Amino acid sequence: MTFRLRLAGLGLKAHLPCILLGLALAGCGTDTSKTEGTSIAVGVVKGLAAKVLPGKSRAPAATPDPEKLAASAKASFAGPIILAQIEKAGLLTVLGEYGRNDANRTYSTPNEQTLVLRDGLLIATRGLGNDLMSSESAAAAGLITHRQPGSVSRVYRYLDGEGIERPLPMRCTLTLGPAKSFDFSGSHYETVQIDEACRSDSVKVTNNYWVTAGGTIALSRQWIGPALGHVTIQLVRP
Amino acid sequence: MRGQKIAGLGMASIAAFGAIVAYADPLLSDNPGTFGLPGLIDMPTAESVPEGMIGATVFRFSGGLRVTATFQVTDRLQGAFRYSRVPGVFTNGSALYDRSFDVQYRVLDERRLRPAIAIGLRDFIGTGVYSGEYVVATKTITPRLRATAGLGWGRLGTNGDIGSPFGSRPALNIGEGGKANTDQWFRGPAAPFLGFAWDFNDKLTLKAEYSSDAYPRETAAGTFSRDSSVNLGFDYHINKSASVSGYYLYGSEVGLQFNLAIDPRKPPVPSGLETAPLPVRPRPSPVSDPAAWATDWTADPEVHPGVQTAVAKAMEKDGMVLESMALSATRAEVRLRNQKYLAQPQAIGRTARILTRALPPSVETLVITSTAEGMPTSSVTLNRRDVEQLESEESLALLRKAEFSDGIAGAHPGLVPTEGAYPRFVWSLAPYGEASVFDPDDPFRADFGVELAGRYEFAPGLIFSGTVRKKIVGNLDDSTRVSDSTVYHVRSDLVEYQKQGDPGIHDLTLAWYTRPAPNLYGRVTVGLLERMYGGVSGEILWKPVDSRLALGVEVNHVKQRDFDTLFTFRDYETTTGHVSAYYDFGKGFMGQVDVGRYLLGDWGATFTLDREFANGWKVGAYATFTDLSEADFGEGSFDKGVRLTIPVSWTTGKPSTNKVSTVIKPLNRDGGARLDVDGRLYDTVRSTHQGDMQIQWGRFWR
Numbered sequence: 001m002t003f004r005l006r007l008a009g010l011g012l013k014a015h016l017p018c019i020l021l022g023l024a025l026a027g028c029g030t031d032t033s034k035t036e037g038t039s040i041a042v043g044v045v046k047g048l049a050a051k052v053l054p055g056k057s058r059a060p061a062a063t064p065d066p067e068k069l070a071a072s073a074k075a076s077f078a079g080p081i082i083l084a085q086i087e088k089a090g091l092l093t094v095l096g097e098y099g100r101n102d103a104n105r106t107y108s109t110p111n112e113q114t115l116v117l118r119d120g121l122l123i124a125t126r127g128l129g130n131d132l133m134s135s136e137s138a139a140a141a142g143l144i145t146h147r148q149p150g151s152v153s154r155v156y157r158y159l160d161g162e163g164i165e166r167p168l169p170m171r172c173t174l175t176l177g178p179a180k181s182f183d184f185s186g187s188h189y190e191t192v193q194i195d196e197a198c199r200s201d202s203v204k205v206t207n208n209y210w211v212t213a214g215g216t217i218a219l220s221r222q223w224i225g226p227a228l229g230h231v232t233i234q235l236v237r238p
Numbered sequence: 239m240r241g242q243k244i245a246g247l248g249m250a251s252i253a254a255f256g257a258i259v260a261y262a263d264p265l266l267s268d269n270p271g272t273f274g275l276p277g278l279i280d281m282p283t284a285e286s287v288p289e290g291m292i293g294a295t296v297f298r299f300s301g302g303l304r305v306t307a308t309f310q311v312t313d314r315l316q317g318a319f320r321y322s323r324v325p326g327v328f329t330n331g332s333a334l335y336d337r338s339f340d341v342q343y344r345v346l347d348e349r350r351l352r353p354a355i356a357i358g359l360r361d362f363i364g365t366g367v368y369s370g371e372y373v374v375a376t377k378t379i380t381p382r383l384r385a386t387a388g389l390g391w392g393r394l395g396t397n398g399d400i401g402s403p404f405g406s407r408p409a410l411n412i413g414e415g416g417k418a419n420t421d422q423w424f425r426g427p428a429a430p431f432l433g434f435a436w437d438f439n440d441k442l443t444l445k446a447e448y449s450s451d452a453y454p455r456e457t458a459a460g461t462f463s464r465d466s467s468v469n470l471g472f473d474y475h476i477n478k479s480a481s482v483s484g485y486y487l488y489g490s491e492v493g494l495q496f497n498l499a500i501d502p503r504k505p506p507v508p509s510g511l512e513t514a515p516l517p518v519r520p521r522p523s524p525v526s527d528p529a530a531w532a533t534d535w536t537a538d539p540e541v542h543p544g545v546q547t548a549v550a551k552a553m554e555k556d557g558m559v560l561e562s563m564a565l566s567a568t569r570a571e572v573r574l575r576n577q578k579y580l581a582q583p584q585a586i587g588r589t590a591r592i593l594t595r596a597l598p599p600s601v602e603t604l605v606i607t608s609t610a611e612g613m614p615t616s617s618v619t620l621n622r623r624d625v626e627q628l629e630s631e632e633s634l635a636l637l638r639k640a641e642f643s644d645g646i647a648g649a650h651p652g653l654v655p656t657e658g659a660y661p662r663f664v665w666s667l668a669p670y671g672e673a674s675v676f677d678p679d680d681p682f683r684a685d686f687g688v689e690l691a692g693r694y695e696f697a698p699g700l701i702f703s704g705t706v707r708k709k710i711v712g713n714l715d716d717s718t719r720v721s722d723s724t725v726y727h728v729r730s731d732l733v734e735y736q737k738q739g740d741p742g743i744h745d746l747t748l749a750w751y752t753r754p755a756p757n758l759y760g761r762v763t764v765g766l767l768e769r770m771y772g773g774v775s776g777e778i779l780w781k782p783v784d785s786r787l788a789l790g791v792e793v794n795h796v797k798q799r800d801f802d803t804l805f806t807f808r809d810y811e812t813t814t815g816h817v818s819a820y821y822d823f824g825k826g827f828m829g830q831v832d833v834g835r836y837l838l839g840d841w842g843a844t845f846t847l848d849r850e851f852a853n854g855w856k857v858g859a860y861a862t863f864t865d866l867s868e869a870d871f872g873e874g875s876f877d878k879g880v881r882l883t884i885p886v887s888w889t890t891g892k893p894s895t896n897k898v899s900t901v902i903k904p905l906n907r908d909g910g911a912r913l914d915v916d917g918r919l920y921d922t923v924r925s926t927h928q929g930d931m932q933i934q935w936g937r938f939w940r
Contacts, residue, residue: 027669030663031665031666031693032577038669123630129507129509129891161502161504163509165634227508
């Protein structure tokens with residue numbers, strides 16, 4: 001029993017400011033099943049307040065320079081790095097590789113959201129919301145990394161609003177585009193552009209890849225899914 | 239929502255004007271009438287909304303107020319529950335507050351020349367102020383124009399009737415109300431009604447109808463003047479879920495209505511706003527690195543504790559508790575308490591990912607046992623190689639390889655409790671709210687205050703917990719309503735508890751959960767079980783891990799608590815209990831029957847049917863019939879209600895096991911009242927059993 005009391009005492013002490021100050025609004029404690037409701041309510045109130053009350057609006061954030069982002073990532077992280085921009089979310093971030101399973105490489109943002117690439121093609125995302133759960137893209141990858149035109153099938157999988165996994169089959173046509181050479185983060189790339197036009201019954205999207213002679217996708221703009229739209233992925237360190 | 243076909247055919251509408259357009263799909267509409275279900279204005283239509291949709295409407299005009307909740311139960315069947323106010327209908331000029339239920343069934347779909355046809359019953363188990371039956375046909379004339387015609391009985395047959403095709407309507411025997419008025423259905427004068435709905439554009443719909451409702455009681459009361467049978471209205475969609483309607487009614491009145499349509503399948507926020515799971519780490523090839531696959535580590539006493547600590551830490555970071563773990567050369571078993579993810583497969587998937595990163599390569603069999611209230615409920619056995627190979631495949635691929643078994647069946651050798659997992663203490667101090675609705679004196683009252691809750695777990699399954707409430711502000715104690723129940727007040731003195739129980743100990747119990755044998759679960763709870771009763775409650779549940787059927791027995795001996803909600807009791811003591819059967823019908827329908835003795839000592843049965851969605855939404859209805867006479871039960875004749883559960887994660891997109899549940903009961907009376915003990919076994923164990931896990935397996939890799 002003393003143990004229990006001590007534990008309780010510790011908890012109460014740590015939460016004392018919360019109890020004294022925030023009681024009217026927020027919940028306190030270690031049992032999240034009981035305090036979550038109020039934290040949501042507070043979040044909603046704050047969100048509404050931010051909308052209603054002027055003056056506190058954020059200054060438009062300056063677009064970070066991709067070269068600088070890449071350089072600082074390289075300085076702080078030893079493994080493979082990519083730079084990604086999710087267009088709809090306006091999120092530009094570096095991701096470091098932190099898992100490798102067969103040819104699948106998992107890259108994580110500093111906030112623990114991940115992109116999974118296989119041969120440079122995006123096959124899954126996590127932590128973004130409305131994630132791409134998995135996809136079958138081996139046939140497409142075979143043609144793209146060999147810079148070959150052609151026609152392939154793909155399957156994308158998502159969770160629907162009930163959380164049930166649903167496949168989205170696509171038929172894709174690959175065509176060769178112009179050559180392009182560019183420098184990024186200390187590397188020089190000689191690439192050919194490959195465009196992939198995919199369609200299903202309900203969606204029509206395009207992906208673009210800039211592929212080196214060795215089959216490396218140095219830069220790409222790939223479709224994640226209906227909700228997240230496109231992501232641009234740039235190779236920083238292979 | 240608006241049918242896809244219509245949007246798609248928009249271009250063709252000019253060419254098709256005047257011609258009959260063919261449809262084979264259910265006729266869908268997102269324009270409710272004043273009674274909540276899809277309709278014209280006061281008149282119904284044969285339209286439906288997509289299966290699973292929930293609607294709420296508030297309609298106000300001088301002749302009354304109708305607040306209606308609707309649910310599309312199946313593709314063809316829809317139901318409504320309504321709380322309404324009809325002013326001045328009583329001889330002393332006071333208003334009638336009434337609750338009513340409607341159902342409508344679409345018998346035929348629209349096809350070529352044939353209209354969609356539906357049959358409906360309005361207010362079929364209330365006190366009958368809105369009682370009416372109808373057969374209605376709706377036809378798409380052009381993609382934007384729909385025509386409706388029907389024949390109504392009861393209230394819908396009071397204006398311009400054509401005689402009584404099925405005989406005269408017997409007088410309404412209100413009695414205590416609340417019963418199905420079966421002998422009245424489709425009897426008495428029948429009157430035709432008709433109307434049109436025209437989509438001006440995607441947001442605005444205009445409506446006109448000829449009403450067969452004479453509003454006899456309202457006009458007699460003088461609150462309403464019915465100068466015409468023609469009603470006009472519009473319906474304007476503000477966004478996907480909200481719309482407003484305005485009406486010019488019966489040549490004399492203006493009506494306003496607000497409508498909300500909620501699709502449980504469409505959360506308002508993206509789901510999966512969480513940290514990504516750890517990637518699976520494959521083992522080195524046994525050919526290139528045979529040393530890594532050696533099993534001599536089993537002789538090292540440091541390995542198991544080291545691995546267990548690492549796994550426990552990683553699981554804790556992901557909102558899970560490793561309660562205990564066994565580790566041998568080829569097999570690992572972990573007992574997992576999931577405190578974060580509504581879908582148990584997500585917790586199991588994250589645990590499996592962690593295990594691939596922590597276990598020595600020789601361990602091939604992963605047994606992940608879920609616990610609920612300390613009880614091991616189910617084990618999922620996975621081959622580590624499958625986890626490695628199927629990480630980026632469809633989730634079904636691994637489900638096919640996963641084995642489900644009872645959490646205590648078979649041998650579970652070498653389980654070592656995780657240090658620090660027990661005893662465990664959590665507490666919270668949070669605001670609470672309590673509302674009283676449907677009180678005719680003041681249809682909405684509420685209290686707000688703070689609730690202090692604590693929970694101490696001595697060991698797995700042995701839990702001491704309590705809740706204390708202190709009101710800060712509110713007007714529940716303004717109620718002057720005294721229960722008119724002629725039987726002993728086992729439930730109907732709620733107002734007294736609300737008035738006097740401040741501060742009050744809501745509950746204070748010691749609970750013990752146990753697994754007496756495979757397929758069996760047990761619970762004993764003693765203490766202040768709920769706000770009104772204290773005593774002892776015991777329960778046994780039979781539920782094989784892969785079974786659609788579960789059976790349970792619960793026996794309680796309880797004493798009624800004093801109104802001050804502290805430690806003293808009133809002079810009422812009883813034994814109550816039920817034998818229960820639970821069945822998963824599939825397609826999201828769950829049924830439950832409880833047969834037994836209720837708090838008043840009345841014997842009977844409760845029937846419950848729930849429509850459950852894989853994401854945790856639940857909409858259900860129940861009814862209790864006991865040997866208590868209708869006269870003794872009082873208003874409503876028997877206990878019934880609807881219930882709704884909304885998972886918190888649906889509203890936030892973030893992982894959470896929390897749900898918000900509410901039961902909407904028309905009346906709180908004493909017959910058919912059950913004890914409200916916390917932690918009943920079926921809901922405690924179900925989410926970790928095979929049926930629920932298969933439905934939610936899509937989240938395994940998330």
